Amino acid sequence: MAGIYIHIPFCRQKCYYCDFYKTVNTTLKPKFLVGLKAEAKLRKNYLQNEVVETIYFGGGTPSVLEASELADILTHLNQHFDIREAAEITFEANPDDLTTEYLLAIKKAGINRLSLGIQALQNRHLQKMNRRHDAGQAIEAIQNAARVGFDNISVDLIYGLPGLTEEEWKDSLDQVFQLPVQHLSAYHLTYHEGTAFYTWLKKGTLKELSETESVKQFEILIDRAASAGFEQYEISNFARNELYSQHNTSYWQGKKYLGLGPSAHSFDQLSRRWNTSHVESYIKAIENNLAYSEEEILTEKDRYNEYILTRIRTKWGVSLKAVNELFGADVKNYLLKQLGKYIQADLVTVKNETITLPRKGLFVSDEIMTDLMII
Numbered sequence: 001m002a003g004i005y006i007h008i009p010f011c012r013q014k015c016y017y018c019d020f021y022k023t024v025n026t027t028l029k030p031k032f033l034v035g036l037k038a039e040a041k042l043r044k045n046y047l048q049n050e051v052v053e054t055i056y057f058g059g060g061t062p063s064v065l066e067a068s069e070l071a072d073i074l075t076h077l078n079q080h081f082d083i084r085e086a087a088e089i090t091f092e093a094n095p096d097d098l099t100t101e102y103l104l105a106i107k108k109a110g111i112n113r114l115s116l117g118i119q120a121l122q123n124r125h126l127q128k129m130n131r132r133h134d135a136g137q138a139i140e141a142i143q144n145a146a147r148v149g150f151d152n153i154s155v156d157l158i159y160g161l162p163g164l165t166e167e168e169w170k171d172s173l174d175q176v177f178q179l180p181v182q183h184l185s186a187y188h189l190t191y192h193e194g195t196a197f198y199t200w201l202k203k204g205t206l207k208e209l210s211e212t213e214s215v216k217q218f219e220i221l222i223d224r225a226a227s228a229g230f231e232q233y234e235i236s237n238f239a240r241n242e243l244y245s246q247h248n249t250s251y252w253q254g255k256k257y258l259g260l261g262p263s264a265h266s267f268d269q270l271s272r273r274w275n276t277s278h279v280e281s282y283i284k285a286i287e288n289n290l291a292y293s294e295e296e297i298l299t300e301k302d303r304y305n306e307y308i309l310t311r312i313r314t315k316w317g318v319s320l321k322a323v324n325e326l327f328g329a330d331v332k333n334y335l336l337k338q339l340g341k342y343i344q345a346d347l348v349t350v351k352n353e354t355i356t357l358p359r360k361g362l363f364v365s366d367e368i369m370t371d372l373m374i375i
């Protein structure tokens with residue numbers, strides 16, 4: 001069982017915090033779509049005929065696609081891959097693209113899960129981030145999506161924004177939880193080198209939120225989500241009624257996935273591949289049958305580290321039995337030794353041969369993960 005990720009590398013404007021690969025030059029879209037379909041055909045054997053259970057359109061902004069272009073991609077994928085009839089097909093969208101007509105058309109094309117980049121529900125923060133939508137459009141998009149029959153809607157929010165107050169953060173969460181939303185991904189702002197936010201931080205024109213305030217906002221997130229019936233099944237992901245993101249969960253469970261499009265990553269359990277992060281080079285390489293990706297063969301140490309890093313983030317945790325089977329008794333003993341001080345401090349729980357992070361451990365998860373890895 002496997003997944004397919006499709007990177008749509010176009011945005012109508014650039015958000016000031018974002019370091020995903022994208023371009024605002026949408027005139028390249030027709031050629032990109034030809035290249036994307038050619039890549040899907042070229043790499044039809046990558047998943048070795050495994051059934052595709054999830055498809056994820058990410059970006060960039062997939063909602064720059066016309067609904068007919070999206071339908072065409074899905075038809076093409078169906079021709080070359082064994083896609084399960086009930087596959088989860090997620091589509092990332094910007095709220096201001098979601099007219100009722102567009103929502104109906106993408107639903108008809110096969111999309112059954114929406115991931116909406118809401119990020120904040122205060123116009124002052126949305127403007128500071130250079131988002132295209134305002135808070136009213138975000139709420140309207142969620143309501144419209146539910147009205148046309150989407151019953152698996154995920155929302156992205158960012159906390160730790162410069163100047164984001166506790167009250168504003170509580171208000172964003174409470175508003176989201178009152179809407180017909182089944183899933184929430186909430187990430188702390190990261191200042192990525194090369195972004196406008198990073199430049200302003202270095203220049204001192206933008207002030208980072210303090211560590212204490214950031215931790216407080218994470219606490220608020222966990223508490224508010226639990227009160228609203230959202231289960232924290234991964235450090236940054238919350239779901240109602242077990243409507244977990246099947247696509248992201250398959251990453252954390254180490255399943256194979258094929259990444260199509262510029263900057264997309266692929267994983268076949270033995271190696272990783274990543275496509276060039278440049279749409280023109282991608283198009284040209286595919287047109288001329290040239291290389292457009294790099295590959296890294298994973299060593300046993302890499303595979304162990306990935307196993308720990310991906311699984312410990314989730315409520316399903318790390319299985320000591322599986323570590324023993326996959327990497328041997330010495331590695332299992334190393335892991336148990338590294339865990340010692342964290343178990344003593346109640347930062348890690350080991351129950352039924354499964355290692356998970358209790359609430360206290362979530363706040364120092366980076367430190368724990370680094371310590372459990374083999375360097």
Ligand code: SF4
Pocket residue numbers: 010011013014015018019020022059060061094117
């Ligand atoms: S956050 Fe999304 S919409 Fe904004 S620039 Fe990045 S990819 Fe584009």
